[in-house]
Amino acid sequence: MNTPISDTFRQQLQAMRADVLAQLRAQRGGKIGRAEAAANARETESDDWAQADAERDLAFAMEERESAELVAIDEALQRVADGSYGLCVDCGDAIATARLHANPVALRCVACQDKAEQASGATKPAGY
Ligand SMILES: [Zn+2]
Structure with missing residues:
Protein backbone atom coordinates (compact mmCIF):
# COMPACT_ATOMS: atom_id res chain seq x y z
CA MET A 1 0.00 0.00 0.00
CA GLY A 86 -4.02 -1.37 5.79
CA LEU A 87 -4.23 -5.07 4.98
CA CYS A 88 -6.01 -7.37 7.40
CA VAL A 89 -3.49 -9.70 9.08
CA ASP A 90 -6.03 -12.52 9.06
CA CYS A 91 -7.73 -12.46 5.66
CA GLY A 92 -5.42 -10.10 3.73
CA ASP A 93 -8.24 -7.89 2.54
CA ALA A 94 -7.92 -4.13 2.67
CA ILE A 95 -9.15 -2.68 5.93
CA ALA A 96 -11.78 0.02 5.39
CA THR A 97 -10.21 3.47 5.26
CA ALA A 98 -12.81 4.79 7.70
CA ARG A 99 -11.74 2.12 10.19
CA LEU A 100 -8.09 3.07 9.77
CA HIS A 101 -8.94 6.71 10.33
CA ALA A 102 -10.73 5.76 13.56
CA ASN A 103 -7.95 3.41 14.63
CA PRO A 104 -4.75 3.77 12.59
CA VAL A 105 -3.15 0.78 14.35
CA ALA A 106 -5.99 -1.59 13.40
CA LEU A 107 -4.62 -5.00 12.41
CA ARG A 108 -7.79 -6.60 11.12
CA CYS A 109 -10.85 -5.82 9.09
CA VAL A 110 -14.06 -5.46 11.08
CA ALA A 111 -15.21 -9.02 10.34
CA CYS A 112 -11.91 -10.60 11.44
CA GLN A 113 -11.67 -8.33 14.46
CA ASP A 114 -15.13 -9.45 15.58
CA LYS A 115 -14.12 -13.08 15.12
CA ALA A 116 -10.86 -12.55 17.02
CA GLU A 117 -12.68 -10.88 19.89
CA GLN A 118 -15.31 -13.56 20.08
CA ALA A 119 -12.59 -16.21 20.09
CA SER A 120 -10.64 -14.56 22.89
CA GLY A 121 -13.63 -13.21 24.76
CA ALA A 122 -11.84 -9.87 24.89
CA THR A 123 -13.67 -6.61 24.95
CA LYS A 124 -12.63 -3.71 22.80
CA PRO A 125 -10.16 -1.40 24.52
CA ALA A 126 -11.62 1.98 25.32
CA GLY A 127 -11.33 4.40 22.47
CA TYR A 128 -11.00 1.82 19.78
ZN1 LIG B 1 -9.96 -9.72 7.68
Whole structure:
Protein backbone atom coordinates (compact mmCIF):
# COMPACT_ATOMS: atom_id res chain seq x y z
CA MET A 1 0.00 0.00 0.00
CA ASN A 2 2.46 2.57 -1.22
CA THR A 3 -0.07 5.20 -2.08
CA PRO A 4 -0.63 8.78 -0.98
CA ILE A 5 -3.07 7.38 1.57
CA SER A 6 -0.30 5.49 3.36
CA ASP A 7 1.52 8.83 3.65
CA THR A 8 -1.53 10.26 5.38
CA PHE A 9 -1.57 7.41 7.86
CA ARG A 10 2.16 7.54 8.35
CA GLN A 11 1.82 11.17 9.39
CA GLN A 12 -1.12 10.31 11.64
CA LEU A 13 0.83 7.46 13.24
CA GLN A 14 3.87 9.66 13.77
CA ALA A 15 1.65 12.26 15.44
CA MET A 16 0.15 9.56 17.69
CA ARG A 17 3.63 8.33 18.51
CA ALA A 18 4.71 11.83 19.51
CA ASP A 19 1.60 12.12 21.71
CA VAL A 20 2.31 8.83 23.48
CA LEU A 21 5.92 9.83 24.06
CA ALA A 22 4.78 13.19 25.42
CA GLN A 23 2.38 11.43 27.80
CA LEU A 24 5.12 9.11 28.97
CA ARG A 25 7.39 12.09 29.53
CA ALA A 26 4.66 13.91 31.46
CA GLN A 27 4.11 10.89 33.70
CA ARG A 28 7.77 10.97 34.46
CA GLY A 29 7.75 14.60 35.46
CA GLY A 30 10.16 15.26 32.64
CA LYS A 31 12.41 12.29 33.25
CA ILE A 32 13.03 9.98 30.37
CA GLY A 33 10.89 6.85 30.48
CA ARG A 34 11.87 3.31 29.78
CA ALA A 35 9.63 3.11 26.74
CA GLU A 36 10.96 6.38 25.45
CA ALA A 37 14.50 5.24 26.06
CA ALA A 38 13.77 2.17 23.96
CA ALA A 39 12.05 4.32 21.35
CA ASN A 40 15.13 6.47 21.11
CA ALA A 41 17.07 3.35 20.27
CA ARG A 42 19.32 3.73 23.28
CA GLU A 43 20.81 6.94 22.02
CA THR A 44 21.70 7.94 25.53
CA GLU A 45 22.77 6.08 28.63
CA SER A 46 20.42 7.62 31.15
CA ASP A 47 21.67 8.09 34.69
CA ASP A 48 18.10 8.73 35.79
CA TRP A 49 17.31 5.04 35.82
CA ALA A 50 18.00 4.28 39.48
CA GLN A 51 16.49 7.55 40.54
CA ALA A 52 13.36 6.81 38.57
CA ASP A 53 12.82 3.36 40.10
CA ALA A 54 10.23 4.42 42.67
CA GLU A 55 8.35 6.55 40.19
CA ARG A 56 8.51 3.76 37.70
CA ASP A 57 6.66 1.44 40.07
CA LEU A 58 3.91 4.00 40.50
CA ALA A 59 3.63 4.71 36.81
CA PHE A 60 4.13 1.12 35.81
CA ALA A 61 0.58 0.10 34.90
CA MET A 62 -0.06 3.29 32.98
CA GLU A 63 3.28 3.13 31.27
CA GLU A 64 2.74 -0.48 30.26
CA ARG A 65 -0.45 0.58 28.53
CA GLU A 66 1.28 3.49 26.83
CA SER A 67 4.18 1.25 25.88
CA ALA A 68 1.83 -1.27 24.30
CA GLU A 69 0.32 1.57 22.33
CA LEU A 70 3.77 2.70 21.28
CA VAL A 71 4.63 -0.81 20.10
CA ALA A 72 1.37 -0.97 18.12
CA ILE A 73 2.15 2.39 16.52
CA ASP A 74 5.70 1.35 15.66
CA GLU A 75 4.42 -1.89 14.15
CA ALA A 76 1.90 0.07 12.09
CA LEU A 77 4.68 2.38 10.88
CA GLN A 78 6.69 -0.70 9.98
CA ARG A 79 3.74 -1.96 7.94
CA VAL A 80 3.57 1.40 6.16
CA ALA A 81 7.27 1.03 5.37
CA ASP A 82 6.97 -2.52 4.03
CA GLY A 83 3.77 -1.83 2.13
CA SER A 84 1.48 -4.12 4.13
CA TYR A 85 -0.24 -1.32 6.00
CA GLY A 86 -4.02 -1.37 5.79
CA LEU A 87 -4.23 -5.07 4.98
CA CYS A 88 -6.01 -7.37 7.40
CA VAL A 89 -3.49 -9.70 9.08
CA ASP A 90 -6.03 -12.52 9.06
CA CYS A 91 -7.73 -12.46 5.66
CA GLY A 92 -5.42 -10.10 3.73
CA ASP A 93 -8.24 -7.89 2.54
CA ALA A 94 -7.92 -4.13 2.67
CA ILE A 95 -9.15 -2.68 5.93
CA ALA A 96 -11.78 0.02 5.39
CA THR A 97 -10.21 3.47 5.26
CA ALA A 98 -12.81 4.79 7.70
CA ARG A 99 -11.74 2.12 10.19
CA LEU A 100 -8.09 3.07 9.77
CA HIS A 101 -8.94 6.71 10.33
CA ALA A 102 -10.73 5.76 13.56
CA ASN A 103 -7.95 3.41 14.63
CA PRO A 104 -4.75 3.77 12.59
CA VAL A 105 -3.15 0.78 14.35
CA ALA A 106 -5.99 -1.59 13.40
CA LEU A 107 -4.62 -5.00 12.41
CA ARG A 108 -7.79 -6.60 11.12
CA CYS A 109 -10.85 -5.82 9.09
CA VAL A 110 -14.06 -5.46 11.08
CA ALA A 111 -15.21 -9.02 10.34
CA CYS A 112 -11.91 -10.60 11.44
CA GLN A 113 -11.67 -8.33 14.46
CA ASP A 114 -15.13 -9.45 15.58
CA LYS A 115 -14.12 -13.08 15.12
CA ALA A 116 -10.86 -12.55 17.02
CA GLU A 117 -12.68 -10.88 19.89
CA GLN A 118 -15.31 -13.56 20.08
CA ALA A 119 -12.59 -16.21 20.09
CA SER A 120 -10.64 -14.56 22.89
CA GLY A 121 -13.63 -13.21 24.76
CA ALA A 122 -11.84 -9.87 24.89
CA THR A 123 -13.67 -6.61 24.95
CA LYS A 124 -12.63 -3.71 22.80
CA PRO A 125 -10.16 -1.40 24.52
CA ALA A 126 -11.62 1.98 25.32
CA GLY A 127 -11.33 4.40 22.47
CA TYR A 128 -11.00 1.82 19.78
ZN1 LIG B 1 -9.96 -9.72 7.68
